[in-house]
Amino acid sequence: MPGRMTARAKGSADDSVATNARPATHSADQRAGTHPDAPAGEYAALLRALPYPAALIHQRANMIEILAQNEEFSQFFEEVEGAQPAIERRANRQFDWRERAEAMFQSHRPSDRFEMEFQGQLGTRVYGCSLSWVEGNGISESLLLLAATDRTSERKAESTLRKELLTDSLTSLPNRTGFVEQMEFQLDSPKGDVQRSHYAVIALDLVRFSRINESLGAMAGDELIITVARRVKSVLRAGDILARIGGNEFAIFSHVGHGLSEVLQIAERIRKVFESPIRLSTYLISVEVAVGCALGQETEGDAENLLRQAQAAVKRAKRSGALEVYRAHVLREALKRFTVENRLREAIETGTLELAFQPLINLQDESVKGFEALARWNDPVLGQVSPTEFIPVAEESGLIVPLGRWALCECTQTLANWDRRHGEQLPITMNVNLSPVQMVRDNVPRAVEEALRYSGIDGKRLTIELTESALISDPDKTRQLLAALQAMHVTVAMDDFGTGFSNLASLQALPIDVLKIDRSFVKDMIGDKDKVALIRAIISLAGALGMKTTAEGIEEKAMAAQLADLGCHFGQGYFFAKPLTSAEAYDYWVARNRETRI
Ligand code: C2E
Ligand code: MG
Ligand code: MG
Numbered sequence: 001m002p003g004r005m006t007a008r009a010k011g012s013a014d015d016s017v018a019t020n021a022r023p024a025t026h027s028a029d030q031r032a033g034t035h036p037d038a039p040a041g042e043y044a045a046l047l048r049a050l051p052y053p054a055a056l057i058h059q060r061a062n063m064i065e066i067l068a069q070n071e072e073f074s075q076f077f078e079e080v081e082g083a084q085p086a087i088e089r090r091a092n093r094q095f096d097w098r099e100r101a102e103a104m105f106q107s108h109r110p111s112d113r114f115e116m117e118f119q120g121q122l123g124t125r126v127y128g129c130s131l132s133w134v135e136g137n138g139i140s141e142s143l144l145l146l147a148a149t150d151r152t153s154e155r156k157a158e159s160t161l162r163k164e165l166l167t168d169s170l171t172s173l174p175n176r177t178g179f180v181e182q183m184e185f186q187l188d189s190p191k192g193d194v195q196r197s198h199y200a201v202i203a204l205d206l207v208r209f210s211r212i213n214e215s216l217g218a219m220a221g222d223e224l225i226i227t228v229a230r231r232v233k234s235v236l237r238a239g240d241i242l243a244r245i246g247g248n249e250f251a252i253f254s255h256v257g258h259g260l261s262e263v264l265q266i267a268e269r270i271r272k273v274f275e276s277p278i279r280l281s282t283y284l285i286s287v288e289v290a291v292g293c294a295l296g297q298e299t300e301g302d303a304e305n306l307l308r309q310a311q312a313a314v315k316r317a318k319r320s321g322a323l324e325v326y327r328a329h330v331l332r333e334a335l336k337r338f339t340v341e342n343r344l345r346e347a348i349e350t351g352t353l354e355l356a357f358q359p360l361i362n363l364q365d366e367s368v369k370g371f372e373a374l375a376r377w378n379d380p381v382l383g384q385v386s387p388t389e390f391i392p393v394a395e396e397s398g399l400i401v402p403l404g405r406w407a408l409c410e411c412t413q414t415l416a417n418w419d420r421r422h423g424e425q426l427p428i429t430m431n432v433n434l435s436p437v438q439m440v441r442d443n444v445p446r447a448v449e450e451a452l453r454y455s456g457i458d459g460k461r462l463t464i465e466l467t468e469s470a471l472i473s474d475p476d477k478t479r480q481l482l483a484a485l486q487a488m489h490v491t492v493a494m495d496d497f498g499t500g501f502s503n504l505a506s507l508q509a510l511p512i513d514v515l516k517i518d519r520s521f522v523k524d525m526i527g528d529k530d531k532v533a534l535i536r537a538i539i540s541l542a543g544a545l546g547m548k549t550t551a552e553g554i555e556e557k558a559m560a561a562q563l564a565d566l567g568c569h570f571g572q573g574y575f576f577a578k579p580l581t582s583a584e585a586y587d588y589w590v591a592r593n594r595e596t597r598i
Contacts, residue, residue, distance in 0.1 A: 003039075009050050010283055019281045029575065044068055045068060047068055047070035047073070048099060049531055050070060050147065052147060053076035054069070054073055054147045054148070055068065055073045055129075055143055055145075055146050056144070057143065057146055058142065058144070059102070059142075063404070063497075064098045064102060066126050073146075073148070076127070079120050079121075080097070081254060082120075083118035083120070083593070084558070089456075092216075097114075097116060099112055101144060104144060110133070111130065113129070113131075114115045115151065121483065122475070124152075124156075124270045125150070125152050126152045127148040127150055127152075128149045129142050129145050129146060130145075130146070131145070132147075134431075151206060162566060165595065166178030172465065175245065176251075176307075179243035180307060182243075182253070183201070183241070184302070186199075187199070190385070198256050198257060198296075200253075200289060201310040202263060202310065203251050203291070203294075203310035204232065204250040204251070204252070204291055204314070205289065205290070206228060206287060206291075207246040207289065207290055207318060209224070209247070210248070212224060212285060220283075222283065224287070228250070229244065231274070232270060232487055234273065235269040237254070239255065240252055241253040241254075245307070251307060256295070263325070264575060267323045270288070274289055281443060287569060288506045290312025290314050290318040290321075291314065291323045292308035292310075292315070292323070292324045292325070292326065293313055293325055294326040295325065308325060311552070313325060340390055341396075341399070344381050344399055345399060345586065347379060348403055349414050352377075353380075354375075354377070355373045355374070355375060355376065355410050356373075356579030357580050358375045358578065358579040358580070359572070359576050359580075359585070359588060360372060360429075360550060360570050360571070360572050361570060362570055363551075363560060363569060364569065368588070368593065369429065369570050370428040370430055370463070371429075372432075372465070373407060373431065373432045374387065374433070374579050375403065375412070377390055394584060395435055398441065400438050401441050401442045406481065407433070408432055408448060408451040409450075409454065409455070411450045411455045412430065412462065413454070414582050416455040416456055416457055418586050418589075426428075428455075428461070428589065430464055431463040431493065432464060433466065436466070439470050439477065440474060440477070444481055445484035445488070448485065452488065452490075458489070459488035462490045462491065463490070463492070463513075463514065465493045465495040465516065466495060467495050468496070469496065478510070492511060492513055493512070494507065495516050495551070496515060496518045507545065508545050511549065512547060514548045514549065514550055514569075514570075515549050516551075517552060517568070518553075519537060519552040521534060521535055521538075522552060522553045525559060526558055526561065537564070539566055539568055548569040549567075549569050549570070550568070550569065550570040550571065550572060553572075554571045557575060559575065560573075560576075
């Protein structure tokens with residue numbers, strides 16, 4: 001133990017006790033407590049007059065020594081020296097008084113009060129201790145008076161009372177206060193195990209319990225509660241805490257490494273345990289339990305809050321009849337969505353959205369085939385928001401219509417600007433994404449026609465990227481739209497192919513020109529024979545249907561090479577370039593065009 005000093009053997013003439021040593025015996029002289037330096041008998045008389053254990057302490061050569069002590073202290077000393085630390089250590093409870101005395105000698109603070117708690121031969125013992133300086137003691141060095149008062153019975157009574165206050169007398173389970181306290185203890189104690197850092201509070205509510213109480217009487221009601229508690233307890237795991245938090249409400253605290261799936265298992269076990277009715281004297285009562293739960297993680301919220309959330313969930317469970325889960329992030333997400341929607345509306349109105357352009361490369365000759373326009377939003381409040389976050393919000397709120405129109409106009413306009421800058425028409429195309437929601441809500445052929453007309457761009461140079469879900473939602477409308485686009489010579493590409501439910505055969509009937517193989521296939525293709533076989537199949541089927549293929553998410557040279565070998569026409573990915581600003585994209589084309597020409 002740091003700061004604890006080694007025993008120092010003292011001559012028999014010296015009465016003081018090097019307290020770090022455990023003296024084999026305590027002589028009567030030592031108990032009388034005289035010291036060669038001290039005015040004889042003065043302290044002994046003073047200490048003897050005190051009705052509780054008391055001793056004078058000094059520090060010599062870094063050793064804490066007892067200079068004089070009374071009879072009561074000798075007994076106390078022996079008891080402490082033979083004791084073990086208390087099983088459960090509490091704040092401001094001390095096992096070794098020497099540590100506190102040492103600290104006093106170092107800090108010279110005026111006084112100190114603390115409690116000592118230890119496992120003596122008679123069980124847990126608690127002493128209230130005080131340390132204070134003895135002024136004008138007639139000797140040159142500083143002396144401390146240590147006084148200890150036995151508080152064991154007081155504390156025992158307190159602890160019994162506390163236990164009663166925290167326990168439900170009917171079931172002997174913790175009550176609401178006790179439950180929260182135990183939860184707090186669990187949440188505060190370090191786990192060191194990631195699995196254990198997830199926890200759940202499962203709240204149970206006995207439906208129609210008051211009716212049983214009314215019709216069969218309070219005694220029967222009590223019996224029912226006891227049986228329910230016993231049954232629930234029988235299906236819990238070691239370490240789970242069950243409590244009765246209200247008249248007909250129970251709660252369980254449980255560490256759940258696997259989150260919700262583990263909660264579902266616990267809920268299922270509870271449901272099963274109530275499949276058989278409960279016998280109360282001559283009645284058989286079917287008990288219905290509503291179950292609600294709240295999941296938490298180490299860093300989130302407090303115990304009381306988690307319990308309230310579980311109770312809110314159980315309230316809903318009573319109405320729905322199913323297990324309800326309170327998810328804190330549901331509310332947070334709703335709020336975030338609301339903010340995103342409002343800020344996005346403003347961004348569209350004030351024209352602060354931007355487009356980034358990612359090159360599409362011809363894998364066979366490495367020339368730049370064109371660019372895909374991707375929306376970018378840097379909000380002054382929210383920062384850079386990803387399209388994977390704001391596009392769904394835009395779709396849900398209808399903002400996708402003005403956003404999609406803007407993207408169409410902006411990308412064709414950019415292409416026209418590049419042409420102007422180059423002095424002649426660039427041999428490249430522009431891809432733009434079209435949301436299925438816009439297909440339903442907007443007059444897309446008209447929007448496309450306008451964008452082409454305003455920019456003066458030929459329909460041949462524009463590619464509209466659709467997703468599979470667009471084809472499924474309204475096949476008739478899709479067919480009409482595709483026909484209209486075909487009439488304007490606009491190319492149609494199927495984006496993220498392979499992630500939806502459509503099959504190649506269903507695409508056969510539609511005028512689709514390009515299949516974009518989703519990044520999820522391309523990502524781990526190197527060394528994965530199954531993935532490669534799948535990509536090969538898509539490419540050959542697409543070829544049979546007269547479609548070209550583009551591979552998304554090419555991040556390595558080896559992928560580009562293998563895809564080219566497989567006969568894939570175009571590629572896109574970080575290996576070639578990340579999405580670029582308009583100026584960067586133009587420069588990219590210029591540089592690349594020079595290279596491929598050479
Ligand atoms: P998408 O149309 O499939 O676009 C490709 C996405 O993959 C882009 O993400 C691009 O940055 C990313 N990407 C490209 N190469 C790589 C690569 O090598 N590795 C990885 N990890 N990612 C790569 P982004 O820009 O975040 O866009 C996400 C999606 O949001 C787009 O997927 C598209 O569906 C949608 N989106 C973006 N802009 C618009 C728009 O103007 N209108 C509509 N309706 N949707 C848009
Ligand atoms: Mg796309
Ligand atoms: Mg895609």
